[in-house]
Amino acid sequence: MIKMSDLAVNQQARVLAFAGGDTSYCQQLMAMGMLPNTVFTVLRVAPLGDPIEIDIRGMTLCLRKREANCFIIEAC
Amino acid sequence: MTTIIAALVGNPNCGKTTLFNALTGAKQKVGNWPGVTIECKRGEFVEKDYQVELTDLPGTYSLAITESGAVDTALASHFIFSHDIDVVLNIVDASLLERSLYLTMQLLERKTPVVVALNMMDVARARGIHIDVEKLSAHLGCPVVALEAHRRRGLLALKEAMVKLSDQHDASASRQCKPANLATVELRSASSEFAITDLSEDAALAPSRYRLIQQILAACVEQKPRPKVTRSVYLDRFVLNRLFGIPIFLCVMYALFACAMLGGGVLQPYFDSASEAIFVGGLSTVLSYCHAPLWCIMLFANGLGRGMNTMITLIPVIGTLFLFLTALEDSGYMARAAFVVDRMMGFLGLPGKALIPMIVGFGCNVPAVMSARTLEYERDRLLTILMMPFMSCSARLTIYAIFAAAFFRQGGQNIIFALYLIGIAMAMLTGFLLRKTYLRGEASPLIMVLPAYHVPRIKTLLLNTWQRLYGFIFRAGKVIVPVCVFIEVLNMVSIDGTIQVAGGVHSVLSTFGQWITPIFSPMGIEATNWPATVGLITGVLAKEVVLGTLNTLYAGMGHLSYSGMTNMLAQQFDGAIGAFAYLLFVLLYFPCISTMAAMLREMHRGWTIFSAVWMMGIAYGAAVTFYQAATFFRHPGSSVLWIVAMIVVFMSVIVAMRLLASRQDVLRLASKLTERPLSLCDVRCFKCPMRVAGKS
Numbered sequence: 001m002i003k004m005s006d007l008a009v010n011q012q013a014r015v016l017a018f019a020g021g022d023t024s025y026c027q028q029l030m031a032m033g034m035l036p037n038t039v040f041t042v043l044r045v046a047p048l049g050d051p052i053e054i055d056i057r058g059m060t061l062c063l064r065k066r067e068a069n070c071f072i073i074e075a076c
Numbered sequence: 077m078t079t080i081i082a083a084l085v086g087n088p089n090c091g092k093t094t095l096f097n098a099l100t101g102a103k104q105k106v107g108n109w110p111g112v113t114i115e116c117k118r119g120e121f122v123e124k125d126y127q128v129e130l131t132d133l134p135g136t137y138s139l140a141i142t143e144s145g146a147v148d149t150a151l152a153s154h155f156i157f158s159h160d161i162d163v164v165l166n167i168v169d170a171s172l173l174e175r176s177l178y179l180t181m182q183l184l185e186r187k188t189p190v191v192v193a194l195n196m197m198d199v200a201r202a203r204g205i206h207i208d209v210e211k212l213s214a215h216l217g218c219p220v221v222a223l224e225a226h227r228r229r230g231l232l233a234l235k236e237a238m239v240k241l242s243d244q245h246d247a248s249a250s251r252q253c254k255p256a257n258l259a260t261v262e263l264r265s266a267s268s269e270f271a272i273t274d275l276s277e278d279a280a281l282a283p284s285r286y287r288l289i290q291q292i293l294a295a296c297v298e299q300k301p302r303p304k305v306t307r308s309v310y311l312d313r314f315v316l317n318r319l320f321g322i323p324i325f326l327c328v329m330y331a332l333f334a335c336a337m338l339g340g341g342v343l344q345p346y347f348d349s350a351s352e353a354i355f356v357g358g359l360s361t362v363l364s365y366c367h368a369p370l371w372c373i374m375l376f377a378n379g380l381g382r383g384m385n386t387m388i389t390l391i392p393v394i395g396t397l398f399l400f401l402t403a404l405e406d407s408g409y410m411a412r413a414a415f416v417v418d419r420m421m422g423f424l425g426l427p428g429k430a431l432i433p434m435i436v437g438f439g440c441n442v443p444a445v446m447s448a449r450t451l452e453y454e455r456d457r458l459l460t461i462l463m464m465p466f467m468s469c470s471a472r473l474t475i476y477a478i479f480a481a482a483f484f485r486q487g488g489q490n491i492i493f494a495l496y497l498i499g500i501a502m503a504m505l506t507g508f509l510l511r512k513t514y515l516r517g518e519a520s521p522l523i524m525v526l527p528a529y530h531v532p533r534i535k536t537l538l539l540n541t542w543q544r545l546y547g548f549i550f551r552a553g554k555v556i557v558p559v560c561v562f563i564e565v566l567n568m569v570s571i572d573g574t575i576q577v578a579g580g581v582h583s584v585l586s587t588f589g590q591w592i593t594p595i596f597s598p599m600g601i602e603a604t605n606w607p608a609t610v611g612l613i614t615g616v617l618a619k620e621v622v623l624g625t626l627n628t629l630y631a632g633m634g635h636l637s638y639s640g641m642t643n644m645l646a647q648q649f650d651g652a653i654g655a656f657a658y659l660l661f662v663l664l665y666f667p668c669i670s671t672m673a674a675m676l677r678e679m680h681r682g683w684t685i686f687s688a689v690w691m692m693g694i695a696y697g698a699a700v701t702f703y704q705a706a707t708f709f710r711h712p713g714s715s716v717l718w719i720v721a722m723i724v725v726f727m728s729v730i731v732a733m734r735l736l737a738s739r740q741d742v743l744r745l746a747s748k749l750t751e752r753p754l755s756l757c758d759v760r761c762f763k764c765p766m767r768v769a770g771k772s
Contacts, residue, residue: 025521030282031138032523033175044312047321048419051428051522059175062415062524064422 002075005065007042007052013073014039026070033057039076080128080242081160085152085183086167087176088135089408089527091195095167095225096132097539099235106543114148115449123235126242130165131155137175139182140278148452157186162242165234167193170200170207170222171528173297174289181285184218191237192220198227199528204300211296226533308528312412321416328409329435336397337439337470343392351388355381370575374568375561383560386617387553390442390670395545397436397443402540404432405450406532411524418522424504425511427451427522430460434503437467438496441667442552445674446544453520459507461678462687465667466503468496471619475662478623482642483655491656495663502664502694509730513737552673559669560617567614581632586610598718599661599699600654600707608648608658618668650707657703664695693729697722 007013015038018026026034033056034040040056053062086092097104100119117132133155134148141150156164166183168176183190192213200207213220219237223230315324360377404410410432418428429451437444444464451457476495480488566585568575589610593603601608607629615622630644649655666688667675675684701722704715 025523027140027279027282028138028523030279031140031178033178033286035283035286044316045318046316046415046418047318048416050419050422051415051524053316053415053526057174059172060526062522062526064418064522067521 002073004052004063004068004071004073007073007075009042009044012039012041012076014076016072016074019070019072025067029061029063029071032061033059034061034071077122077125077127080126080162080239082128082130082163082165082238082242083133083156083161084130084165084167085133085156085179086135086195087137087169087172087179089525090135090167090169090172090176091225092132092135092167094533094536095193095195095223096130097535098225098228098231100130104539104543106547114151121235123239126239128163128235128238137179138278139179147454156183156188162189163238164188164190165193165238166190167195167223167225170194170196171203171205173200173205173207173293174286177289177292178282178285180216181289184216189241190218191234191241192216192218193223193225193230193234194220195223195225197222197230198224203306206298206300208296208298212292215292215296306528308408308526311529312526315409315412316415325413325416328404328413329432332397332400332404333435333439336393336400339396340393340439343396344389347392348385348389351385352381355384355388374575375565378568379561379564380557382564383557386560387549387556387670389618390440391545391549393440394443394446394548395541397439398447398541398544399537401432401436401443401447402537403532406530406536408527408529410450411526414524415526424463424507426456426459426507427520430456433460433464434467437464437469439470441465441467441469441671442548442674443544445671445678446548448678455515456520458679458683459510459515461675462510462683462690463503463507465671465687465691466499466506466664468499468663469619471668472663474620475622476659478642479645479655479659482645483649483652491659495659498660498698499663502698506690506694509733513730513733514740516737547677548674551677552670555673555676556669563614563617581629585613586629589613598704599657599696600650600703601658602650605648612661612665615662616666616669618670619662622662650703653703653706657699657706660702661695661699664698665692666695667691693725697726 002013004013015034015036017036038056040054043053043055043060045052051062051064052068053060084092084096096117096119100121104117104119106115106117114134118129119132120127120129122128133152136149136152138149139153139156141153155161164183166180168180180190180192194207194209194212197207207222209220209222219241221230221234221237223234225231314320317324356377359381360373363373363377401410404413410429413432414428416428417431421428421431424430430448432450433444433448436447441464444467445461448457448460448464451460473492476492477488480491484491563585566588567583569584570582571584571587572582586606590603590606593601593606593609596609597603607626610629611622611625614625626645630648645655649658666672672684672688675687701719704718708715
């Protein structure tokens with residue numbers, strides 16, 4: 001199992017589940033398509049290393065690593 | 077003519093504002109939603125025999141209310157589901173159809189009468205996406221209109237569809253728009269009249285909604301292999317590059333600042349002299365020509381006129397700054413800037429977006445306070461606005477410059493730079509303390525979508541700038557003008573009741589200044605230097621007024637031969653140390669009245685008062701501590717006493733804040749346990765402004 005903060009640029013990963021954390025945050029992301037079994041790609045990391053931009057369902061999304069760690073993901 | 081109540085809802089950055097402007101033109105009313113500082117825009121247009129009143133709702137991705145979620149989602153949800161709205165106009169980004177249709181699903185599940193406006197058809201086409209509009213309409217079971225809002229294509233069809241739908245909606249109790257193929261409808265009975273409250277229930281529906289969307293898209297959308305690199309992606313490779321990202325950000329901020337200050341600076345003198353000529357000079361000439369009594373001339377020309385003058389002088393700066401800010405926002409760079417600096421602002425417990433108002437603050441605090449609105453969460457907004465006035469604005473710079481010329485012939489620039497740094501340090505201290513007490517918590521979670529770049533549209537820029545200026549002139553003006561009148565009147569009435577127009581040595585204000593000067597003696601202002609105190613009072617109008625007052629009063633005191641401002645200053649202040657203490661005070665004390673007025677518009681009154689009192693305290697503490705420490709060897713005993721006293725007061729204020737804040741926490745917790753979730757309670761209080769205006 002890997003964490004969101006471990007992902008490198010251009011790496012692909014699959015969302016498996018949510019590991020608690022801020023539920024309203026997770027729900028908001030679910031509404032934007034961050035659902036179990038969805039595959040996403042890391043597009044870029046911000047200059048200072050923190051927010052990352054991912055491509056999910058052909059749409060982009062910027063997330064902070066620490067907050068996005070509430071998703072359980074697997075590399076693929 | 078029948079009135080149709082309509083609401084415009086959609087994701088952020090899908091061209092909602094463009095469509096709203098295109099539909100309603102300049103006939104808009106901008107205000108706040110009751111109780112919150114979220115913009116509420118209303119506009120109207122006429123189609124056939126119907127007058128359509130359209131409310132622009134805040135952009136949102138979902139209508140599910142979450143407890144700690146942003147208040148604008150809650151607002152949109154409540155507005156749509158708990159008022160009888162005739163038509164909901166759901167604007168959808170055709171190039172990002174999958175995500176956009178999620179909101180449409182939520183609307184259709186509730187059997188809301190929806191017209192889907194398929195915007196950005198041109199962008200979708202360029203990306204090789206072909207959408208069968210009629211099929212999509214059949215699958216969704218609601219009218220779908222293809223649109224290119226920025227080219228005004230498809231507007232007529234859209235208006236027709238809206239009117240037609242509301243007709244049908246009126247005619248039959250059971251709505252015509254029945255979701256035909258929506259399997260999800262069975263999943264939930266659309267019985268609840270209020271906004272979606274059960275979080276898990278709504279979230280549990282997300283996978284099935286997306287499955288359904290994918291089915292619909294498979295039937296109606298043809299995706300040609302898309303070109304590898306769009307223009308936005310190409311640009312982002314540079315703009316968000318790990319090496320160039322920050323330098324580009326700094327360049328853009330510098331350009332924003334330079335352009336706005338230059339533009340504003342060039343226009344400002346004209347606005348100043350023109351408004352002074354009309355409202356002060358002109359008015360007093362007219363009034364004296366009409367043989368009006370002196371008090372009347374004084375009240376209207378010198379009081380009211382001066383107030384107008386103060387306000388009008390700020391228009392060029394605010395206007396140009398907002399013009400550039402809107403351009404940055406509209407072009408799509410603003411979100412990127414937030415992405416680039418997010419980590420840095422994370423140390424202050426704020427999102428990246430908060431940096432832009434702070435930078436604007438160095439130009440003028442007023443637009444900076446106003447631009448804090450771009451932050452979605454109340455806590456971030458409060459924190460940003462409370463830290464902002466410590467950013468040394470350009471009006472304060474004019475004071476530093478004169479004092480530097482008088483006291484710091486060598487190294488004046490270092491002194492000025494130090495003042496700027498002290499301002500930033502105090503802002504950080506304030507932010508830190510507030511985060512440890514009243515505004516506890518982390519920066520709000522970041523969920524951001526970088527919009528595609530596009531060239532800003534002139535109409536959007538002008539309209540938005542005008543709306544900001546309108547808000548400033550007609551709302552903030554209500555605070556600025558009366559305060560100006562009050563201070564000017566005090567400045568002109570002598571204690572014996574006679575009136576002097578020049579604001580002389582014997583005015584009520586001067587007497588009051590002399591009376592309170594001893595308060596400032598610990599920071600080096602002697603009793604004979606009472607004009608410095610009066611300057612601080614008039615400086616509340618606008619910080620640069622300090623200089624004008626000092627000039628007038630020193631000249632009026634008479635026992636000084638007139639030999640230029642700098643010499644007078646050098647004689648009156650306690651050398652470089654006294655001058656620096658005074659400058660420290662000027663930097664940190666009470667924000668000018670225009671900033672206060674803007675703050676009153678953006679925050680609760682309590683917070684505005686807190687800010688003013690807090691800044692006064694910080695200013696006094698810093699100036700006294702500095703002066704006493706710097707003159708320690710002249711009077712060690714009293715210096716130690718003063719410094720210790722300042723530290724003790726500061727510490728006890730912090731302890732008091734902590735205690736009060738934790739008490740407040742307990743209360744908040746108690747209310748959470750006994751009542752419904754806070755966010756929902758708040759939302760239920762929102763009135764539908766349209767109903768009040770439209771049908772009563």
